[in-house]
Amino acid sequence: MTTPPSLIIALDYPSLDAALCMADRLDPARCRLKVGKELFTRSGPAVLEALHGRGFEVFLDLKFHDIPHTVASAVQAAAEQGVWMVNVHAGGGRRMMEAAAECLAAQRLATHLIAVTVLTSMEASDLEEVGVGGAPEDQVRRLALLARDSGMGGVVCSAREAARLTDDCGEAFLKVTPGIRPRFAAANDQQRIMMPADAMRAGSTHLVVGRPVTRAEAPMAALEAIEAELAGG
Numbered sequence: 582m583t584t585p586p587s588l589i590i591a592l593d594y595p596s597l598d599a600a601l602c603m604a605d606r607l608d609p610a611r612c613r614l615k616v617g618k619e620l621f622t623r624s625g626p627a628v629l630e631a632l633h634g635r636g637f638e639v640f641l642d643l644k645f646h647d648i649p650h651t652v653a654s655a656v657q658a659a660a661e662q663g664v665w666m667v668n669v670h671a672g673g674g675r676r677m678m679e680a681a682a683e684c685l686a687a688q689r690l691a692t693h694l695i696a697v698t699v700l701t702s703m704e705a706s707d708l709e710e711v712g713v714g715g716a717p718e719d720q721v722r723r724l725a726l727l728a729r730d731s732g733m734g735g736v737v738c739s740a741r742e743a744a745r746l747t748d749d750c751g752e753a754f755l756k757v758t759p760g761i762r763p764r765f766a767a768a769n770d771q772q773r774i775m776m777p778a779d780a781m782r783a784g785s786t787h788l789v790v791g792r793p794v795t796r797a798e799a800p801m802a803a804l805e806a807i808e809a810e811l812a813g814g
């Protein structure tokens with residue numbers, strides 16, 4: 582029986598009130614929450630305090646991508662606010678990722694630090710346009726190995742790449758996978774997608790789900806359907 586991955590619900594909302602309205606329908610024992618660029622730009626650190634006050638573990642998804650000192654300082658700022666996980670963009674390179682990892686280690690901050698590889702919205706033609714030839718999974722693997730060697734605890738990738746990354750980087754290396762689409766959900770702008778149970782079997786350690794739940798007519802029913810699919814194995 583495959584261990585069900587942890588569910589992370591993406592609170593992509595235009596206001597703190599809307600995000601908390603959804604959060605108040607969720608159970609911290611059944612899911613973690615992700616705060617991304619839209620909500621954090623609207624509400625700032627207040628959203629972290631509000632969600633932590635409700636007992637949630639929070640993934641702060643700002644995909645930091647800058648010079649090493651700037652990213653190390655930003656990751657430290659996130660970790661000092663008690664977030665469970667924070668991400669950087671592996672495209673920032675080895676020295677940027679090492680600086681961030683070393684900063685958290687030096688400060689003994691326990692926040693999970695992971696790196697985004699190739700956005701799940703991208704396919705081969707998109708990568709080609711930005712100068713990256715070859716298949717997305719090859720670029721994901723290249724960046725995942727670099728992230729591992731730079732002290733990251735895992736990566737963001739699509740579930741399509743999870744199995745290979747487990748082979749390359751080990752079971753303990755976190756595979757946080759957005760682009761999760763139950764049968765009832767539209768793909769939207771996601772390209773490299775996978776159904777929840779298939780993602781679990783592929784070795785994803787954490788499923789990131791946004792619009793299939795947050796934009797559903799009945800969000801709680803949608804969430805329960807995903808949980809049931811995962812429980813079914």
Ligand SMILES: O=C(O)c1cc(=O)[nH]c(=O)n1[C@@H]1O[C@H](COP(=O)(O)O)[C@@H](O)[C@H]1O
Pocket residue numbers: 591593615617642644668697699700701702737738759760761769771789790791792793
């Ligand atoms: O780092 C992320 O969370 C992320 C990386 C990635 O490659 N793809 C991706 O979709 N995400 C985020 O995951 C969430 C996916 O949301 P839905 O497409 O609505 O399920 C959004 O908040 C995205 O910003």
